[in-house]
Amino acid sequence: xxxxxxxxxxxxxxxxxxxxxxxxxxxxxxxxxxxxxxxxxxxxxxxxxxxxxxxxxxxxxxxxxxxxxxxxxxxxxxxxxxxxxxxxxx
Amino acid sequence: xxxxxxxxxxxxxxxxxxxxxxxxxxxxxxxxxxxxxxxxxxxxxxxxxxxxxxxxxxxxxxxxxxxxxxxxxxxxxxxxxxxxxxxxxxxxxxxxxxxxxxxxxxxxxxxxxxxxxxxxxxxxxxxxxxxxxxxxxxxxxxxxxxxxxxxxxxxxxxxx
Amino acid sequence: xxxxxxxxxxxxxxxxxxxxxxxxxxxxxxxxxxxxxxxxxxxxxxxxxxxxxxxxxxxxxxxxxxxxxxxxxxxxxxxxxxxxxxxxxxxxxxxxxxxxxxxxxxxxxxxxxxxxxxxxxxxxxxxxxxxxxxxxxxxxxxxxxxxxxxxxxxxxxxxxxxxxxxxxxxxxxxxxxxxxxxxxxxxxxxxxxxxxxxxxxxxxxxxxxxxxxxxxxxxxxxxxxxxxxxxxxxxxxxxxxxxxxxxxxxxxxxxxxxxxxxxxxxxxxxxxxxxxxxxxxxxxxxxxxxxxxxxxxxxxxxxxxxxxxxxxxxxxxxxxxxxxxxxxxxxxxxxxxxxxxxxxxxxxxxxxxxxxxxxxxxxxxxxxxxxxxxxxxxxxxxxxxxxxxxxxxxxxxxxxxxxxxxxxxxxxxxxxxxxxxxxxxxxxxxxxxxxxxxxxxxxxxxxxxxxxxxxxxxxxxxxxxxxxxxxxxxxxxxxxxxxxxxxxxxxxxxxxxxxxxxxxxxxxxxxxxxxxxxxxxxxxxxxxxxxxxxxxxxxxxxxxxxxxxxxxxxxxxxxxxxxxxxxxxxxxxxxxxxxxxxxxxxxxxxxxxxxxxxxx
Numbered sequence: 046x047x048x049x050x051x052x053x054x055x056x057x058x059x060x061x062x063x064x065x066x067x068x069x070x071x072x073x074x075x076x077x078x079x080x081x082x083x084x085x086x087x088x089x090x091x092x093x094x095x096x097x098x099x100x101x102x103x104x105x106x107x108x109x110x111x112x113x114x115x116x117x118x119x120x121x122x123x124x125x126x127x128x129x130x131x132x133x134x135x
Numbered sequence: 136x137x138x139x140x141x142x143x144x145x146x147x148x149x150x151x152x153x154x155x156x157x158x159x160x161x162x163x164x165x166x167x168x169x170x171x172x173x174x175x176x177x178x179x180x181x182x183x184x185x186x187x188x189x190x191x192x193x194x195x196x197x198x199x200x201x202x203x204x205x206x207x208x209x210x211x212x213x214x215x216x217x218x219x220x221x222x223x224x225x226x227x228x229x230x231x232x233x234x235x236x237x238x239x240x241x242x243x244x245x246x247x248x249x250x251x252x253x254x255x256x257x258x259x260x261x262x263x264x265x266x267x268x269x270x271x272x273x274x275x276x277x278x279x280x281x282x283x284x285x286x287x288x289x290x291x292x293x294x295x
Numbered sequence: 296x297x298x299x300x301x302x303x304x305x306x307x308x309x310x311x312x313x314x315x316x317x318x319x320x321x322x323x324x325x326x327x328x329x330x331x332x333x334x335x336x337x338x339x340x341x342x343x344x345x346x347x348x349x350x351x352x353x354x355x356x357x358x359x360x361x362x363x364x365x366x367x368x369x370x371x372x373x374x375x376x377x378x379x380x381x382x383x384x385x386x387x388x389x390x391x392x393x394x395x396x397x398x399x400x401x402x403x404x405x406x407x408x409x410x411x412x413x414x415x416x417x418x419x420x421x422x423x424x425x426x427x428x429x430x431x432x433x434x435x436x437x438x439x440x441x442x443x444x445x446x447x448x449x450x451x452x453x454x455x456x457x458x459x460x461x462x463x464x465x466x467x468x469x470x471x472x473x474x475x476x477x478x479x480x481x482x483x484x485x486x487x488x489x490x491x492x493x494x495x496x497x498x499x500x501x502x503x504x505x506x507x508x509x510x511x512x513x514x515x516x517x518x519x520x521x522x523x524x525x526x527x528x529x530x531x532x533x534x535x536x537x538x539x540x541x542x543x544x545x546x547x548x549x550x551x552x553x554x555x556x557x558x559x560x561x562x563x564x565x566x567x568x569x570x571x572x573x574x575x576x577x578x579x580x581x582x583x584x585x586x587x588x589x590x591x592x593x594x595x596x597x598x599x600x601x602x603x604x605x606x607x608x609x610x611x612x613x614x615x616x617x618x619x620x621x622x623x624x625x626x627x628x629x630x631x632x633x634x635x636x637x638x639x640x641x642x643x644x645x646x647x648x649x650x651x652x653x654x655x656x657x658x659x660x661x662x663x664x665x666x667x668x669x670x671x672x673x674x675x676x677x678x679x680x681x682x683x684x685x686x687x688x689x690x691x692x693x694x695x696x697x698x699x700x701x702x703x704x705x706x707x708x709x710x711x712x713x714x715x716x717x718x719x720x721x722x723x724x725x726x727x728x729x730x731x732x733x734x735x736x737x738x739x740x741x742x743x744x745x746x747x748x749x750x751x752x753x754x755x756x757x758x759x760x761x762x763x764x765x766x767x768x769x770x771x772x773x774x775x776x777x778x779x780x781x782x783x784x785x786x787x788x789x790x791x792x793x794x795x796x797x798x799x800x801x802x803x804x805x806x807x808x809x810x811x812x813x814x815x816x817x818x819x820x821x822x823x824x825x826x827x828x829x830x831x832x833x834x835x836x837x838x839x840x841x842x843x844x845x846x847x848x849x850x851x852x853x854x855x856x857x858x859x860x861x862x863x864x865x866x867x868x869x870x871x872x873x874x875x876x877x878x879x880x881x882x883x884x885x886x887x888x889x890x891x892x893x894x895x
Binding site for chain 3: 049112
Binding site for chain 2: 363364365392399438441473474475500501502503504505508512519523577578579580581582583584585586587588590592603604605
């Protein structure tokens with residue numbers, strides 16, 4: 046699967062995307078693994094305690110996870126996950 | 136320690152919030168003509184610079200004032216103060232200041248020059264970009280000096 | 296009066312007469328200013344059937360009550376007129392510092408009537424108003440025009456002007472102020488050109504007064520904190536500009552690509568705000584009283600595209616980018632600079648070039664029509680060249696300068712013009728985002744996003760969330776946004792203040808400023824009134840329910856690739872409910888009961 050990063054998230058990860066051979070079972074597992082890799086700034090952006098961060102937008106194959114199953118959204122090997130901080134308008 | 140109203144033109148976006156805050160503080164209305172600070176913008180270059188009285192130690196306006204209306208404050212450090220009651224509006228101070236930071240306003244019959252809002256400058260509070268800072272004199276250029284020093288740190292870390 | 300100045304200035308260019316009248320306090324209360332008050336003037340004084348480019352049209356420059364105060368990010372004004380592109384009651388909004396200067400000069404609105412016999416500019420210094428000869432300035436681009444006018448008036452005068460495009464009466468010509476800010480859409484620049492009016496220069500030494508200074512300052516401080524604490528208003532826009540939207544729209548599969556033939560552009564990242572920040576950004580820029588600073592001071596050094604100025608913002612980066620199949624940000628930014636200099640609306644210009652590219656690839660036009668230029672999608676130098684030609688009114692450029700609807704129609708294929716009511720749609724694909732499609736279709740001035748920016752909820756999670764792919768609830772969402780925005784525009788505030796504050800804070804500021812006991816209910820009613828005012832005008836101008844629609848492509852051709860592959864717009868599921876909730880009949884005509892409720 047592919048995970049893509051945008052705007053300030055790129056400054057936390059140091060890269061624009063990462064490919065994984067296997068998909069974690071769900072979004073929570075994915076973000077936990079990525080937070081372990083990228084550190085505190087990334088973790089604070091994507092998590093608010095054990096919940097999804099309040100200023101983060103995550104799409105799985107273009108669909109906002111808030112309309113899927115949030116952190117419990119299951120993931121497949123050919124999924125594309127996009128992680129955005131809340132961004133602009135106009 | 137005395138405080139300095141420091142200007143960082145590189146951070147100015149030309150929003151003129153400083154002018155509005157100053158005019159509102161002194162006159163309870165929005166009249167940039169009444170502001171003691173002016174933020175000038177050069178559109179082609181996309182550059183803006185705020186300017187106000189620099190509270191000179193050896194101030195031309197103080198030296199030239201015939202009544203002592205312009206005087207170094209005895210109550211606040213680093214401030215050239217204006218006494219409205221002894222000012223005769225001769226405007227010599229406006230002629231003397233080489234920076235154009237003292238101005239005569241006919242509408243209010245006053246000399247406009249920055250008074251640091253008696254220690255809590257409103258322009259600093261309103262600037263959204265950190266282009267104006269009211270900071271201890273020991274630290275007012277620290278961020279700039281350090282930013283350049285950091286470039287050496289990075290360069291040396293690469294090779295050592 | 297507090298907040299308002301109490302005076303409206305009228306300039307008759309035919310008779311060379313200048314008059315003043317008192318601002319009617321009841322009208323000011325009920326229409327606020329800017330879009331609302333300006334709209335009332337046009338509605339009352341211009342016949343909807345008038346030729347927009349005739350001397351009988353009027354041109355109003357109107358700031359709002361908040362304009363000129365330190366209400367955060369609230370220094371805007373509207374240019375209001377009958378729009379030549381499509382005949383609507385057009386209000387084109389702009390930032391910069393021109394609006395506040397009109398207030399300091401003492402005016403709630405400047406109404407320009409008639410037509411000058413020869414090119415002129417208007418010079419307003421407080422209550423001294425002169426109509427001056429502009430022979431030496433006519434023909435110059437907007438940057439040089441600003442300098443030339445200042446040299447003859449005051450070096451700190453604020454100047455609103457047209458470039459060569461407005462002079463040529465291009466239907467997509469804009470009016471530029473402070474060199475880089477635009478009253479962009481609906482061809483308002485052509486109205487100014489048709490009046491032989493090259494520029495309006497203003498210098499004001501007066502004041503905007505406040506009914507309750509302490510109360511106003513307290514609300515302003517609170518509003519500032521709310522905006523600065525918001526991730527978008529407080530930091531995101533300053534760091535990346537609105538161009539940061541490219542990637543999120545693309546990853547949603549809603550980035551219109553190659554004239555809306557698709558909704559996903561694989562190399563879009565090269566044109567986004569992240570790339571802009573890395574490659575071109577010199578520093579952020581803010582309009583008058585702005586605490587958000589979404590403006591981009593930029594420079595391009597690539598050979599062939601050298602230049603400097605401001606921009607691009609998102610819609611521009613899309614119009615010359617994905618919509619034309621171009622991923623070279625330097626070329627996009629150069630096209631943006633050229634549009635600013637010539638005085639052309641970037642959205643309509645880019646979308647018109649994209650339309651021409653589709654006509655070319657389909658063989659409907661050939662190099663014989665395009666002055667020998669190979670106008671395939673992705674031909675990057677051709678995009679920049681076409682902007683130049685349109686600005687000059689040269690060859691094929693003269694056709695492009697009339698917008699995509701007339702271009703496509705002239706070759707017998709209006710269906711390839713991606714417009715609503717003849718105005719080009721901006722950078723959000725209705726097939727993937729249902730609510731914005733309803734907004735485009737019902738928009739009073741045609742294809743437009745700002746009038747009802749449902750993207751904030753459907754894509755950006757700003758305060759609330761709604762799934763972009765569903766139609767349920769979108770009628771109500773659109774109406775709320777359209778009404779709130781109409782009132783917000785008319786107050787002088789910038790739309791981006793809503794990344795932080797809402798109607799409640801705007802009302803508090805207005806009440807403390809003007810002394811009028813506004814409530815949120817009245818504020819929303821004012822917005823609804825202004826929306827209906829524009830609708831009534833449009834009906835009299837000849838618009839019908841048939842015009843409240845989207846291009847056939849969006850209703851019948853699914854998105855081809857990307858995350859929203861297979862999606863279509865389901866406008867028909869939303870429009871009847873929209874009319875019903877608005878209190879309009881099934882033909883989209885406001886009922887008598889609704890008009891009575893709105894005092895129209």
